[in-house]
Amino acid sequence: MATRQTKALARAMMAPSIIVLFVWMIVPLVLTLWFSFQRYNLNYPERSGFVWFRNYYFFLTDPAFLQAIGNTLILVVGVLVITVVGGILLALLLDQPIWGQGIVRLLVIAPFFVMPTVSALVWKNMMMHPQYGIFAWISKTLGLPTVAWLTDYPLASVIIITAWEWLPFAALILLTALQSLDEDQKEASEMDGANFVNRFIYIILPHLARAITVVILIETIFLLSVFAEIYVTTQGGPGYSSTNLPFLVYVQALLNYDVGGASAGGMVAVVLANIVAIFLIRIVGRNLDA
Amino acid sequence: MGSIQLQHVNKSFGTHAVIPDASLEIKDGEFVVFVGPSGCGKSTLLRLIAGLEDTTSGQILLDGQDMTAAAPAKRQLAMVFQSYALYPHMTVAQNIGFPLKMAGMDKAAIDAKVKEAAGVLNLTSYLDRRPRNLSGGQRQRVAIGRAIVREPKAFLFDEPLSNLDAALRVNMRLEISELHHQLKTTMVYVTHDQVEAMTMADRIVVLNAGNIEQFGTPMELYRTPANRFVAGFIGSPKMNFVDGAEAAKHGAFAIGVRPEHMAVNKDSGLWRGTVGVAEHLGSDTFLHVNVDGLGLMTVRAEGEKQLHHGDVVWLTPDPSRIYRFDKDGQALAAA
Ligand SMILES: Nc1ncnc2c1ncn2[C@@H]1O[C@H](COP(=O)(O)OP(=O)(O)OP(=O)(O)O)[C@@H](O)[C@H]1O
Ligand SMILES: [Mg+2]
Numbered sequence: 001m002a003t004r005q006t007k008a009l010a011r012a013m014m015a016p017s018i019i020v021l022f023v024w025m026i027v028p029l030v031l032t033l034w035f036s037f038q039r040y041n042l043n044y045p046e047r048s049g050f051v052w053f054r055n056y057y058f059f060l061t062d063p064a065f066l067q068a069i070g071n072t073l074i075l076v077v078g079v080l081v082i083t084v085v086g087g088i089l090l091a092l093l094l095d096q097p098i099w100g101q102g103i104v105r106l107l108v109i110a111p112f113f114v115m116p117t118v119s120a121l122v123w124k125n126m127m128m129h130p131q132y133g134i135f136a137w138i139s140k141t142l143g144l145p146t147v148a149w150l151t152d153y154p155l156a157s158v159i160i161i162t163a164w165e166w167l168p169f170a171a172l173i174l175l176t177a178l179q180s181l182d183e184d185q186k187e188a189s190e191m192d193g194a195n196f197v198n199r200f201i202y203i204i205l206p207h208l209a210r211a212i213t214v215v216i217l218i219e220t221i222f223l224l225s226v227f228a229e230i231y232v233t234t235q236g237g238p239g240y241s242s243t244n245l246p247f248l249v250y251v252q253a254l255l256n257y258d259v260g261g262a263s264a265g266g267m268v269a270v271v272l273a274n275i276v277a278i279f280l281i282r283i284v285g286r287n288l289d290a
Numbered sequence: 291m292g293s294i295q296l297q298h299v300n301k302s303f304g305t306h307a308v309i310p311d312a313s314l315e316i317k318d319g320e321f322v323v324f325v326g327p328s329g330c331g332k333s334t335l336l337r338l339i340a341g342l343e344d345t346t347s348g349q350i351l352l353d354g355q356d357m358t359a360a361a362p363a364k365r366q367l368a369m370v371f372q373s374y375a376l377y378p379h380m381t382v383a384q385n386i387g388f389p390l391k392m393a394g395m396d397k398a399a400i401d402a403k404v405k406e407a408a409g410v411l412n413l414t415s416y417l418d419r420r421p422r423n424l425s426g427g428q429r430q431r432v433a434i435g436r437a438i439v440r441e442p443k444a445f446l447f448d449e450p451l452s453n454l455d456a457a458l459r460v461n462m463r464l465e466i467s468e469l470h471h472q473l474k475t476t477m478v479y480v481t482h483d484q485v486e487a488m489t490m491a492d493r494i495v496v497l498n499a500g501n502i503e504q505f506g507t508p509m510e511l512y513r514t515p516a517n518r519f520v521a522g523f524i525g526s527p528k529m530n531f532v533d534g535a536e537a538a539k540h541g542a543f544a545i546g547v548r549p550e551h552m553a554v555n556k557d558s559g560l561w562r563g564t565v566g567v568a569e570h571l572g573s574d575t576f577l578h579v580n581v582d583g584l585g586l587m588t589v590r591a592e593g594e595k596q597l598h599h600g601d602v603v604w605l606t607p608d609p610s611r612i613y614r615f616d617k618d619g620q621a622l623a624a625a
Contacts, residue, residue, distance in 0.1 A: 187369075187375070188369070190363065191367070191369050195363075
């Protein structure tokens with residue numbers, strides 16, 4: 001993108017896809033916006049018409065709303081922390097020359113190919129089940145009281161399941177970044193007297209900064225809209241203790257048949273997602289240019 | 291202090307012995323150059339000294355102490371890589387100061403040392419830049435700066451100039467030589483460019499397929515090459531070799547004559563030939579002469595000499611400058 005000509009050319013070439021993407025996004029958005037100002041409940045089709053901000057008022061003052069926002073943030077941040085830290089450790093491990101490297105790598109990546117509903121089911125029935133789960137078996141073998149994960153720690157359980165799904169993604173991206181680190185640089189730092197910890201802090205981590213940024217950005221987009229894991233395991237409960245924003249919108253729309261309210265919730269979710277996105281791009285996106 | 295001794299060092303990758311058996315003694319303060327064709331094991335030998343590769347057998351002594359098993363950092367050697375290996379996310383100052391920071395030196399002392407090194411290397415105005423905003427020559431100087439701040443026992447250079455253009459290469463060559471005179475620290479320098487080797491070295495190690503063919507001063511290698519490989523490798527353009535009956539006349543399996551040790555005459559001489567390509571460099575002219583019965587030979591003539599493609603010339607080697615080799619390529623004593 002050095003000259004004005006290449007810039008103009010680039011714009012012209014990108015225009016079609018950008019226009020399609022824009023239309024693709026704007027039509028549903030405008031429709032949702034329209035519905036969010038309507039009284040529109042499938043249970044009461046006769047009551048309709050403009051209600052302006054009434055739907056928003058009800059959604060935002062619903063005590064579940066604040067809790068859902070809190071849960072959404074805890075979920076996103078929790079999974080990000082686990083996957084980024086765990087991903088770095090896994091990547092460092094996978095980068096070591098070990099026997100059967102190919103198979104180990106394949107195994108590590110496998111969870112990413114399991115669809116969310118299936119992995120949530122597996123976790124619910126095979127790992128966390130208070131009677132038949134492996135966790136219960138482990139604690140029983142050790143003589144400890146069994147934990148009913150999904151009822152006692154619902155949000156933590158959802159975080160664990162989601163993190164398990166996203167860990168391979170993070171590890172994979174970070175591993176490729178790790179492998180692109182110049183061998184000479186590692187050797188130079190070794191000659192400069194850096195031990196493993198210093199090498200990690202001063203050479204490896206800065207080198208991974210960009211990859212970590214990518215992981216955080218991509219994961220955040222998907223983690224803000226986690227749904228299947230909650231639907232299959234806790235149904236947002238007990239109470240609203242594991243309900244995030246998308247699940248709350250679902251409850252509004254499909255359990256309460258309140259299309260207007262759900263649309264208002266959807267709009268709130270969009271606004272919040274954008275706020276998060278702006279912050280993210282400000283904070284971590286700086287790593288991407290250069 | 292920085293003497294380096296290799297005693298019967300062997301390095302094998304799997305079953306492939308890259309360095310079969312190398313013994314070498316580098317004195318404190320010497321500038322030693324490793325030369326040899328690509329893939330002959332120069333880098334491997336240097337990395338063995340640095341500790342970046344483990345020896346398969348044999349000892350490496352630094353200042354008389356056995357350092358064969360010591361970690362690179364423990365050896366107090368500094369290395370300049372062909373790729374420079376600068377840390378891209380650090381500024382020039384941070385790059386140069388990194389080894390000091392790792393040594394636990396305090397910030398003020400690091401700053402002072404970095405400034406001093408930057409002064410020596412003309413980098414003072416670039417201290418806040420990142421490596422990617424520097425030219426190749428400047429990057430090279432940063433890499434050298436990072437090496438000199440540590441005040442190592444010896445510097446190891448692995449083809450440091452091969453990524454630079456010709457003019458810059460000549461410049462940096464002088465700068466590194468100058469640096470050696472200032473610091474008087476042992477330097478081991480790897481290159482495949484024999485001009486670099488001849489101009490910079492106190493002593494040269496000629497390597498071929500992992501074997502040390504000869505170790506001596508540039509003039510020793512030029513005047514008394516130990517074997518045919520060294521004779522052909524040192525000197526530019528290459529020495530001309532003749533074998534068969536012509537060599538037998540001198541009681542050898544093969545004889546060698548350097549291009550600069552032959553006289554060119556249009557009328558008479560020992561060997562008759564036809565001029566092929568003539569390279570006019572101004573000061574010299576290199577003639578590639580197709581000698582009847584002996585093949586292609588390179589001859590140096592004065593720059594002004596007007597000889598062209600197809601001219602018939604006579605070549606006469608200087609009898610006192612004919613090198614004789616036996617069947618195994620070993621040099622025979624002068625006749
Ligand atoms: N890690 C390794 N595993 C196996 N073989 C290796 C390894 N490193 C080097 N070699 C082999 O050792 C030989 C010498 O390599 P080395 O890099 O020392 O050559 P060099 O003289 O530095 O060549 P160049 O001038 O091209 O840099 C080569 O044949 C190379 O293939
Ligand atoms: Mg090399």
